[in-house]
Amino acid sequence: MDTLSLARTRESSRTFAVELARAFGGALIFSLPMLMTMEMWWLGFYLERFRLALLVGLNVPLLVLLSRYIGFRDSSCLLDDLLDTFVALAVGFVTAGAFLLLFSVLERGMSWDEVVGKVAMQVVPASIGAMLAARQLGIQETEKGARDRGYGAELVYMVVGALFLAFNLAPTDEMVLISYQFTPWHALLLVLASLVIMHAFVYAVAFRGQEAVPEATPVGSLFLRFTVVGYAVALLVSLYVLWVFGRAEGMGVAQLLMAAVVLGFPAAVGAAAARLIL
CATH class of the missing domain: 1.20.59 (Chorismate Mutase Domain, subunit A)
Known part of the structure; x- marks a missing residue:
């Protein structure tokens, strides 16, 4: 050689x-x-x-x-x-x-x-x-x-961020306890808070790594394509993790949705943070 x-x-x-x-x-x-x-x-x-x-x-x-x-x-x-x-x-x-x-x-x-x-x-x-x-x-x-910062990559990053925080918190009893204490109004307010925080993390507050949005991009389109879709991803990840860890056993549909909304809050924060960091 x-x-x-x-x-x-x-x-x-x-x-x-x-x-x-x-x-x-x-x-x-x-x-x-x-x-x-x-x-x-x-x-x-x-x-x-x-x-x-x-x-x-x-x-x-x-x-x-x-x-x-x-x-x-x-x-x-x-x-x-x-x-x-x-x-x-x-x-x-x-x-x-x-x-x-x-x-x-x-x-x-x-x-x-x-x-x-x-x-x-x-x-x-x-x-x-x-x-x-x-x-x-x-x-x-x-x-x-x-090179690969496209919509598909954004979705993958959101799944990873949501999974990481949901994985940390889903095994704890507090997630289920909070959901049992919730009323429908609590759940609605938490959903709204999750959406606002997700959107603010990536587009509204001047964090390092914040997305650069073209001026012609409609705010509604941005909100639907990334924030709403990202929150849906967080909820699906939350439901999956709750089921895998056996936290959904014995719950009715309404109570399971409450638990998903509770766990979906940190999952949504993780999804938004992942889009900034990754």
Whole structure:
């Protein structure tokens, strides 16, 4: 191997090592609140395995889409996105398993079913954090991030932001408790507050990263295409997470909608914040 080839190999290895370190950092940042939450430990123990498998399984296409829009590197085909997804999942499993061991959540004598369940519960936020590490922890924005800022990317970012905050709060009893205390007027006011806050976050208040809106764009169109659609995304994510975590058991339709509106508030904030940050 000549000197030039050796230098390129070393540079490639160094770049991969840096990207992998960023991925582990992103996985830890995103999963840490849940790694240290007792409700998440218990969910890994008793949650129906079909729902847990579905949760991890549906995370795969989300990671593929994230890789398409962000990812570790500029990919040109589906295979590259699948490889990025595999790396993100592997980093998520390793990060979750290592810190659950460190926190003594995983102990000798536990069944493999319980160990896998507790680790798998943490893989979703950890793998998303690993995938986002290139954008959040890197020095420069990749060409991919600058090129693919379209409506599809916006929707994916909103799903990720909504899922992250909903994932943090859905296991807690407070979400259900608040929904039982609600009246229809409380729910209506919270829906309105969610819509106003979402719109203000991205378009009205001068946050860094706020969207630049062409002057000719009608306000109504902007509100419907992004804010209303984003809130619908937040509600759907909330319903999905409530169902997956078993929080919807025994609820009627009206009460489930109340719980979705309550959880939809932080999910909407997360969706709006994600559009700013990502």
